[in-house]
Amino acid sequence: MLSIIPGNKVSELDSSYILDQGITSWDLMERAAISFCSWFKGRKNFEDKPVFIFSGPGNNGGDGVAIARILAAFHLEVNLIVFDAIDHCSKDFQINYKKLPSTVKVFKIEDFDFRIDVHAVIIDGIFGVGINRPLEGKFKEAIDRLNTFDCQKIAIDIPSGIPADGLLQGSAFRADYTVTFQFPKLSLLFPEHGEYTGEIFVADIGIQDNFLEKFASGKYFIQQRDMRPLHKTFHKFSHKGDFGKVLLIGGSKGKVGAMVLASTAALRTGSGLVHGFIDESERIILQTAAPEVMVAFKEELENLAKFDAIGIGPGWGLNVDLKFYESLLKNYKKPIVIDADGINLLASHPDLIQNIPQGSILTPHIKEFERLTGNVSNHVERLQKAKDFAVEYGLFLVLKGAYTSISCPDGKQFFNSSGNQYMATAGSGDVLTGMITSFLGQGYTPLNATICGVFHHGLAGELASFENKRGTIASDIIKCIPKTYLELGID
Numbered sequence: 001m002l003s004i005i006p007g008n009k010v011s012e013l014d015s016s017y018i019l020d021q022g023i024t025s026w027d028l029m030e031r032a033a034i035s036f037c038s039w040f041k042g043r044k045n046f047e048d049k050p051v052f053i054f055s056g057p058g059n060n061g062g063d064g065v066a067i068a069r070i071l072a073a074f075h076l077e078v079n080l081i082v083f084d085a086i087d088h089c090s091k092d093f094q095i096n097y098k099k100l101p102s103t104v105k106v107f108k109i110e111d112f113d114f115r116i117d118v119h120a121v122i123i124d125g126i127f128g129v130g131i132n133r134p135l136e137g138k139f140k141e142a143i144d145r146l147n148t149f150d151c152q153k154i155a156i157d158i159p160s161g162i163p164a165d166g167l168l169q170g171s172a173f174r175a176d177y178t179v180t181f182q183f184p185k186l187s188l189l190f191p192e193h194g195e196y197t198g199e200i201f202v203a204d205i206g207i208q209d210n211f212l213e214k215f216a217s218g219k220y221f222i223q224q225r226d227m228r229p230l231h232k233t234f235h236k237f238s239h240k241g242d243f244g245k246v247l248l249i250g251g252s253k254g255k256v257g258a259m260v261l262a263s264t265a266a267l268r269t270g271s272g273l274v275h276g277f278i279d280e281s282e283r284i285i286l287q288t289a290a291p292e293v294m295v296a297f298k299e300e301l302e303n304l305a306k307f308d309a310i311g312i313g314p315g316w317g318l319n320v321d322l323k324f325y326e327s328l329l330k331n332y333k334k335p336i337v338i339d340a341d342g343i344n345l346l347a348s349h350p351d352l353i354q355n356i357p358q359g360s361i362l363t364p365h366i367k368e369f370e371r372l373t374g375n376v377s378n379h380v381e382r383l384q385k386a387k388d389f390a391v392e393y394g395l396f397l398v399l400k401g402a403y404t405s406i407s408c409p410d411g412k413q414f415f416n417s418s419g420n421q422y423m424a425t426a427g428s429g430d431v432l433t434g435m436i437t438s439f440l441g442q443g444y445t446p447l448n449a450t451i452c453g454v455f456h457h458g459l460a461g462e463l464a465s466f467e468n469k470r471g472t473i474a475s476d477i478i479k480c481i482p483k484t485y486l487e488l489g490i491d
């Protein structure tokens with residue numbers, strides 16, 4: 001899986017990789033520029049448009065200069081705007097500058113009139129991971145001005161101004177797209193930076209995963225290519241017992257829908273048998289809405305061990321029998337998935353937390369997480385708290401949102417790449433609970449069940465919203481779960 005390397009390790013990674021491969025730093029920059037340009041050429045919306053590339057003094061600027069040369073070779077109109085005297089710029093910037101063809105028009109920033117047509121494309125190569133202080137002077141002025149333009153804007157590696165691992169202070173380039181090299185920089189995944197990064201694309205520059213791992217920080221980016229090996233294989237003689245028997249607990253007056261969604265999602269994910277335990281007065285609704293789900297009775301819960309996995313919380317309400325909750329946590333010996341009111345009850349009765357089976361999976365959204373662990377002022381703090389919580393209690397903590405993070409008992413953190421804003425719709429989280437419970441019941445380890453759950457959920461959301469866009473609802477996501485297997489080539 002792709003490691004996320006801290007920004008301050010990138011130049012060490014660079015030097016070590018160059019030495020190992022017997023290549024030069026210029027070669028690596030060239031790979032980055034080629035990778036950027038092939039992404040650029042693959043997007044029809046930039047075709048034949050004039051390009052304005054802004055290059056700072058470091059290697060991010062150097063990338064910009066190399067990109068200027070390559071795009072000019074495709075006969076695009078290319079304008080390059082530089083901020084510093086060329087002999088003050090990085091070595092590879094200078095090498096690339098000498099290679100520029102005469103068709104590239106070069107301007108010094110102080111001479112540039114900012115006449116940029118709305119149909120043009122602006123490319124930001126001002127600062128990359130080497131930024132070490134907030135923007136000031138000519139850099140800040142230029143970026144503030146560029147942010148007022150309506151044309152398409154692309155950031156090279158990271159929008160200039162944003163530090164690779166921390167929070168933005170002051171101005172930064174507002175990109176529609178960020179093409180980041182080899183791995184996403186951690187700060188691109190923070191909600192605080194969403195309005196600056198636009199869509200993120202990871203451009204491969206050929207550094208192998210095992211090489212990156214030497215500089216790893218225990219943070220990983222989950223991508224489509226990781227999915228197949230995590231899946232179990234089933235065969236012609238597999239029977240419904242092999243696909244797991246799961247129990248979902250939740251639902252209360254007016255909130256049975258959450259159980260309908262979670263249990264149907266578990267079936268669509270592949271569970272062989274799904275039982276739902278729900279308040280007696282509401283059972284008929286569950287049975288009618290989801291006939292494939294078996295309604296469980298209290299006496300059946302006396303032997304919890306017969307269930308391969310349990311998911312608890314969707315639509316449960318807060319008015320539940322705490323003794324029942326406590327005994328369930330104490331008596332079930334395998335990991336449990338806990339969501340929604342299951343988490344809210346832990347927040348109001350923290351003494352229950354110690355009873356949760358090791359390796360269980362909690363899936364709070366940001367509000368639920370803060371109820372559980374207290375308020376935080378930003379995502380850096382939130383991620384640290386999530387990690388501390390997972391390590392302290394030996395649990396997996398899934399912090400839901402864009403780039404959902406999974407914090408593990410060993411301190412590792414995984415960030416999901418699938419999904420989109422159209423999934424922010426009522427019941428979408430209940431679908432996720434059903435999916436993770438299903439994978440757990442199919443015999444996946446808690447980590448693999450969680451990774452597969454969040455990735456398939458996000459992918460189902462992408463497929464569901466392809467046509468439905470902002471009209472996407474949670475049931476659409478469920479309908480698309482089977483297609484996620486097709487998409488990933490999994491039988």
Ligand SMILES: NC(=O)C1=CN([C@@H]2O[C@H](COP(=O)(O)OP(=O)(O)OC[C@H]3O[C@@H](n4cnc5c(N)ncnc54)[C@H](OP(=O)(O)O)[C@@H]3O)[C@@H](O)[C@H]2O)[C@@H](O)CC1
Pocket residue numbers: 010011013014028029032056057058059060061062063090126127128129130131132133134135136139156157158181182205
């Ligand atoms: N392995 C990879 O991933 C590859 C990485 N590559 C690329 O290299 C990029 C990193 O390049 P980099 O290290 O040269 O840093 P970069 O961001 O260009 O700027 C540093 C310069 O800016 C200055 N400076 C800093 N802050 C400032 C401020 N606020 N205001 C003013 N000045 C400021 C600082 O000098 P200082 O003033 O601090 O002495 C220094 O001169 C990376 O993002 C990617 O695009 C690819 O080419 C190849 C493969």
Ligand SMILES: Nc1ncnc2c1ncn2[C@@H]1O[C@H](COP(=O)(O)OP(=O)(O)O)[C@@H](O)[C@H]1O
Pocket residue numbers: 364365400401402403404418419420421422423424425426427428429430431432457
């Ligand atoms: N902008 C987004 N990008 C990707 N996924 C998102 C986004 N917004 C929400 N989601 C996903 O949708 C789900 C919403 O869950 P939750 O907030 O618990 O909803 P509910 O309580 O309505 O079921 C989560 O899995 C979350 O990761």
Ligand SMILES: [K+]
Pocket residue numbers: 060124125126127128155156157158159160
């Ligand atoms: K940049």
